[in-house]
């Protein structure tokens with residue numbers, strides 16, 4: 658029995674050459690397994706292939722080769738079931754301006770063949786906070802309301818897997834909170850969530866499993882905690898008592914001056930001790946007003962994995 662929410666094997670996508678551009682291999686044989694019940698983060702720099710992968714999952718882009726199965730249904734062998742198992746909240750606001758939120762949800766449910774008596778438009782409208790706007794034309798909705806409606810549309814057929822493509826890019830704090838709250842609630846009810854985000858702190862807060870993709874390949878795939886544990890990188894931030902004229906130097910120490918005048922010293926705790934770092938600070942003639950250390954965060958892991966390419 659296949660217990661993964663999503664199972665991807667040897668997935669390749671080559672976009673054909675166009676008049677002005679050469680062929681592009683956007684996915685170079687990706688293997689990825691997303692456990693059921695997880696909140697799974699898909700991270701990667703611009704152009705890494707995230708949208709290509711999501712669009713293949715959503716059935717919007719045709720893969721070149723490889724196998725994709727969603728909730729145990731192979732996309733090629735069981736296209737209908739695999740499509741029914743997944744809901745996608747896209748990045749762009751592609752809403753028909755003449756539909757009301759209720760109308761948009763009903764049409765979407767119709768597209769997925771959800772019978773009238775099984776539809777749950779009112780519940781969705783309540784969840785996304787649009788019950789007061791249920792009968793308003795989409796063109797009169799604010800950008801934030803449209804986003805919420807896109808989330809609602811992804812839920813009409815009660816998918817087992819919900820995919821969110823950059824759900825909080827450019828949204829205000831209030832809407833972001835609401836989206837996260839909804840996502841947590843859906844996950845608690847058993848829905849598997851996959852999201853792409855550029856905000857690493859968001860992935861750090863929300864996701865329990867993370868894959869980092871770069872140039873069409875998965876370069877890391879792990880639980881968040883072991884991904885963070887991979888780096889023993891530390892940073893010591895020293896607030897000097899007076900402006901710094903010379904940066905501390907020492908084996909295994911990378912020092913930089915921050916805009917606010919603080920000195921940031923990066924080191925690996927298994928190689929260099931905090932004491933050695935402090936000694937280097939003193940040797941540079943810096944007197945310390947305040948000091949703190951920081952653990953590696955996801956951004957450090959991300960940079961170290963994608964920098965080399």
Ligand SMILES: Nc1ncnc2c1ncn2[C@@H]1O[C@H](COP(=O)(O)OP(=O)(O)OP(=O)(O)O)[C@@H](O)[C@H]1O
Pocket residue numbers: 672673681682683701702703704705706707708709710
């Ligand atoms: N329709 C297309 N035709 C040709 N090339 C494409 C097409 N769509 C994407 N690409 C190329 O494939 C590569 C992967 O793009 P993709 O949009 O999947 O990356 P991404 O990780 O989602 O990036 P972003 O975060 O910027 O959306 C890029 O080099 C992109 O230029």
